[in-house]
Amino acid sequence: MGWLSNLFGGGSNKTTTTSNSEPWKAAQPALKSGLSQAQKLFNADKDGSYYSGSTVVPWSQQTQQGMGFVQNNARANMGRTGLAGQYQDVINQGGFNDAQRAALANTQATANSSFNINANPAFQQVLRQAQNAARDSVNMSAGGAGRYGGGIHQGNLASEVGDLTSRMVGQEYQNWQGRRDAANNNLFNMGQQGIGNLGTAYSGLNQPAHDLFQVGAMNEDLATRQMNDKLRIFNEKNQAPWDQIARLNAVASGAGQMGGTTTQSQPGQNPFLTALGYGATGLGLLGGF
Incomplete structure (x- = not known):
């Protein structure tokens, strides 16, 4: 076989590639x-191309003007000058300006006062007018009855004027009590207001410094962005040659495939x-x- x-075998089964x-x-x-x-x-271009200019946007003219305005106002109101001086005076006076201290003094005087019927000239004037009116009324009645100058006339005059005076003095005492109670209540509220004014004055006193802080922060932000831009240029300059080599290698290695x-x-x-x-x-x- x-x-x-x-x-019939047809030769070898071997494959050649x-x-x-x-x-x-x-x-x-x-x-x-x-x-x-x-x-x-x-x-x-072995070193490669890179953008060597700055990409930082500088302050606009309007921004610079605004910053200058804030800065000038802040400097003009720092220390003992301008608004800061007024705020310092408020702090030195316990939280009150001059007008408030005058009102405080009047309130303190009323709150600490004692009742004195002669202490209110306006009341004295009203009292005298009321007494005179009462006398005139009694005198007219007595004259019409033919009893003017008599004992009954004098008794009626004293009674009418005395009752009127007592009522008015009593009412004035009640009014004084109300005024003194209100003054003590107002005095307490004014003390609370003074404490609040101290905080407001202190904040206002420091506001010029905060304005300067904001201007300084804007300048620091610009300086930071400029420094980062310099670092970007430095890094791109160092990387550019390596990028060029990588591009050439990419072309060369890809050509064989x-x-x-x-x-x-x-x-x-x-x-x-x-x-x-x-x-x-x-x-x-x-x-x-």
Whole structure:
């Protein structure tokens, strides 16, 4: 049966593969041109290009004017000058300005006063007018009855004027008590107000400094952005050559992958069986021999 194996075997079953990494021939001119241009660009700018100017937006004219206005006002109202001086006076006077201290003094006088019927000139004037009116009324009544100057007339006059005076003095005492109680209550409220005024005055006293802090913070922000911009330029300058090398390497390493051919050979059909008409099934049909 060996002769049948030699006759119908068709040769060896070994497969041969040949690979070629050379780029596709049709693409080679374009690749050579691209590599040449990339090399020229690299040689012309090995250090790379970067923007060396500043990207920080400076203060506008309007902003600078506003900052100058705030700064001048702050300096004009610091220490003992301007508004700060007034606030300092309020603090020194326990939380009250001059007008408030005058009102406080009047309130204290009323709150600490003792009742004195002669202490209110206005009341004395009203009392005298009321007494005179009462006398006139009694005198007219007595004169009309023909009793003017008599004992009954004098008794009625004293009673009428005395009752009127007592009532008015009593009412004035009640009014004084009300005024003194109100003054004590107001005095307490004014003390509380003075404490609040101290906090307000202290805040106002420090406001010019806070305004200067804001202007200073704006200048510090600008200085920080300018410094960061310098660092950006420094980093970009140092990185630019490495970026150029990376670009050239990317072109060079990618060019070797843009093509290549592969050839593979495999055993074909037995020519003797093909001539007999069995083709690829010949071995199967003759397998029984």
